[in-house]
Amino acid sequence: MHRIRRAAAVTGTRRRTARDWAADAALIGGAWLVWADAWWTLPQESGLPGWMIAIDSWLGALACLALCWRRRFPLGLALLLAPLLTVSAAATGAAVVAVLTVAVHRDWQVAALVTGLNLLMVVPSGLLFPPPGSTGGQNAVSLVLIFVAPLGWGMAVRARRRLAAAARLEAERRLREHALQVADARRAERARIAREMHDVLAHRVSLLAMHAGALAYRTTQAETGKGPPLEAAEVREAVEVICGNARLALDELGDVLAALRSDDAGDDAGGPGTGGLVPRRPQPRMAEIAALIDEARAAGQRIAFDAGDVLDAAAPPRPQVQRTAYRTVQEGLTNARKHAPGAPVAVRLAGRPGDGLEVVVTSAMTDPADATLPGAGRGLAGLAERVALDGGTLEHGPRDGAFRLAARLPWPP
Numbered sequence: 001m002h003r004i005r006r007a008a009a010v011t012g013t014r015r016r017t018a019r020d021w022a023a024d025a026a027l028i029g030g031a032w033l034v035w036a037d038a039w040w041t042l043p044q045e046s047g048l049p050g051w052m053i054a055i056d057s058w059l060g061a062l063a064c065l066a067l068c069w070r071r072r073f074p075l076g077l078a079l080l081l082a083p084l085l086t087v088s089a090a091a092t093g094a095a096v097v098a099v100l101t102v103a104v105h106r107d108w109q110v111a112a113l114v115t116g117l118n119l120l121m122v123v124p125s126g127l128l129f130p131p132p133g134s135t136g137g138q139n140a141v142s143l144v145l146i147f148v149a150p151l152g153w154g155m156a157v158r159a160r161r162r163l164a165a166a167a168r169l170e171a172e173r174r175l176r177e178h179a180l181q182v183a184d185a186r187r188a189e190r191a192r193i194a195r196e197m198h199d200v201l202a203h204r205v206s207l208l209a210m211h212a213g214a215l216a217y218r219t220t221q222a223e224t225g226k227g228p229p230l231e232a233a234e235v236r237e238a239v240e241v242i243c244g245n246a247r248l249a250l251d252e253l254g255d256v257l258a259a260l261r262s263d264d265a266g267d268d269a270g271g272p273g274t275g276g277l278v279p280r281r282p283q284p285r286m287a288e289i290a291a292l293i294d295e296a297r298a299a300g301q302r303i304a305f306d307a308g309d310v311l312d313a314a315a316p317p318r319p320q321v322q323r324t325a326y327r328t329v330q331e332g333l334t335n336a337r338k339h340a341p342g343a344p345v346a347v348r349l350a351g352r353p354g355d356g357l358e359v360v361v362t363s364a365m366t367d368p369a370d371a372t373l374p375g376a377g378r379g380l381a382g383l384a385e386r387v388a389l390d391g392g393t394l395e396h397g398p399r400d401g402a403f404r405l406a407a408r409l410p411w412p413p
Contacts, residue, residue, distance in 0.1 A: 016071075024070075024071075027067070027097045027100070028064065028067045028068075028097070030093060030097070031063070031064045031067060031093035031094045031096070031097050032064050032093070033093065034060075034090070034092055034093025034094075034096075035057070035060040035061060035063075035064055035090045035091075035093060035094075038056065038057070038060060038089045038090035038092070039056075039057045039060070039090060052087055052088075055087065055088070056087070056088045056089060056090050057090050059084050059087065059088035059090065059091055060084075060088050060089070060090020060091045060093075060094070061090070062091075063081050063084055063088070063090075063091035063094035063095065064091075064093070064094050066080070066081065066094065067094055067097055067098070070097065070098060070101045071101065071105075074098070074101040074102045074104075074105045074106065075102055075105075075106060075110065075114070077098050077101070078095070078098040078099060078101070078102045078114045078118070079114070079117070081094055081095045081098050081118075082095065082114070082117045082118045082121050083121060085118060085121040085122040085125065086121050086122075086124075086125055087125075089125075092122065092143075092146070095118055095122070095147075096146060096147060096150050097150075098114075099111070099114060099115050099118055099147055099150050099151060099154070100150035100151075100153060100154045101154070102114045102154070103115075103150065103151050103152075103153070103154020103155050103157075103158065104154040104157050104158050104161075105158070108155050108158075111151055111154060111155065112151065115147050115148065115151045118147050119143070119144060119147055122143050122147070123140050123143055123144065127140050191382075191385075205249065206334050206337040206338060207245050207295070207296070207299045207337075208242055208245050208246060208249070209337075210299050210300055210301075210337060210341070212242060214238070214300065215230075215235070215238045215239075215242075218230050218234075241298075241299075283319065283323045284322075284323055284326040284327075285316075285319065285322040285323065285326065286310065286311055286316060286317075286322045286325050286326060286349070287311055288326060289307070289311070289325070289326055289329050289347075289349070290305070290307070290311065292326070292329060292330060292333070293305045293329075293333075293347065296333050296337075299337075300342075301333065301336065301337065301345060302342075302343075302344040302345065303333070303344070303345045303346075303347060304344065304345070304346045304347070305347045305348075306346075306347070306348045306349070307348075307349040308349060308350055309352075310349040310350065310351060310352075310357070311349070313352070313353070315353050315413075317357055317409065317410070317411045320390055321357065321390050321392075321409045321410065321411065324386050324387055324390050324392070324407070324409060325349070325357060325359045325407070325409060327383060327386060328359045328361065328383060328387070328394075328405065328407045329347055329359060329361060331361075331379050331380070331383050331405070332345070332347065332361025332363070332405045333345065333347075333361065334379065335363070335379065335380075335403075335405070336361070336363035339363075339403075340363050340364045340365075340403075343363055343364035344363075344364065345361065345362070345363045346360075346361070346362040346363075347360070347361050348360045348361075348362075351411055352411070353411050353412065353413040354411070354412065354413035355411065356392075356408055356409060356410055356411050357408070357409045357410075357411040358406065358407070358408050358409075359406070359407045359409070360404065360405070360406045360407075361404075361405045361406075362402050362403070362404050362405075363402060363403050364402060364403070365398055365401060365402055365403050380394075380396055380405075383407075387407050387409065390409055390410065391409075391410045392407055392408050392409035392410060393407070393408050394406070394407045394408075395407075
């Protein structure tokens with residue numbers, strides 16, 4: 001159905017409206033008025049053969065009746081009526097309507113040829129048999145004007161319709177493009193939500209798994225007599241750590257959803273005074289990497305951290321780059337907990353304004369079958385996309401017997 005409507009918009013064919021019916025009634029009524037005038041005045045004119053006067057009104061009536069098919073067969077009707085003009089003055093009105101119809105529904109070249117054919121038929125008769133009180137030249141000029149005027153009118157109507165059809169097609173195209181843009185925006189938003197949720201939840205869940213695993217291991221050791229039983233204070237401390245990390249995971253998940261539902265006006269958008277958005281904490285910066293390291297150490301990870309003078313720089317990178325640096329360290333620590341539990345990890349920050357920022361996380365290489373926590377494998381892909389959006393590069397893989405995750409981010413002077 002859409003293709004049918006589009007084809008109708010291009011060719012100009014469409015369902016007839018009340019305006020079309022009114023136009024048909026006016027034009028066909030005008031042709032009948034010309035027929036009536038010719039029927040009344042023609043017998044009074046001298047110089048016409050009797051047989052011409054006898055058949056004039058009949059041919060004119062047939063021409064007016066034939067106008068009922070002017071929209072379906074505009075060109076054929078105009079060519080059929082043109083020869084009648086040589087013997088029937090009453091058919092002039094119908095021929096003029098046919099010329100107008102061709103000009104509306106066909107190209108201007110075709111309409112001009114049809115108009116010229118009608119003039120070729122009617123002008124000689126007008127020169128030979130002018131009406132009383134008029135010369136042959138005057139009658140010929142009047143006939144030329146009578147046929148040229150509907151030609152120009154029809155061409156103007158056709159041009160207006162084509163412009164309207166083009167405008168409708170352009171509007172449809174813009175609507176389709178807008179729908180595609182909305183769909184792309186939704187896909188990008190879903191990807192952004194998935195990336196943020198992975199970065200936040202994977203870190204917290206891995207910490208929960210480490211604490212719960214340590215508690216289960218100590219309990220098993222105590223039950224089998226291979227280790228001292230757990231004291232109530234130790235159990236309470238482990239449970240408090242697990243509950244605290246669970247609450248932090250939920251809070252950070254809420255922050256992510258609030259951030260993604262905001263207008264994304266800036267890295268610290270949200271909070272009171274932002275159009276009723278849910279208040280949320282600012283997005284992580286490089287200064288919080290030290291707290292992230294301390295938290296991982298408290299969970300049992302052995303981490304060597306070297307930040308040099310990066311965290312104390314007078315002109316730090318823009319907030320988006322700082323967040324990406326934080327997420328890089330977070331992803332590196334999470335992967336180390338998943339795939340190399342208990343192995344030492346090295347985190348290094350280096351760089352300065354103008355040279356760029358480098359974030360490197362190095363951990364031991366282990367057999368994937370030894371991993372204690374499952375991984376979806378999408379964390380590094382999401383991180384690579386985040387780094388690329390910031391204009392940086394990300395490298396990850398084995399190097400010198402260890403797994404190295406390195407991000408190089410822009411840091412303009």
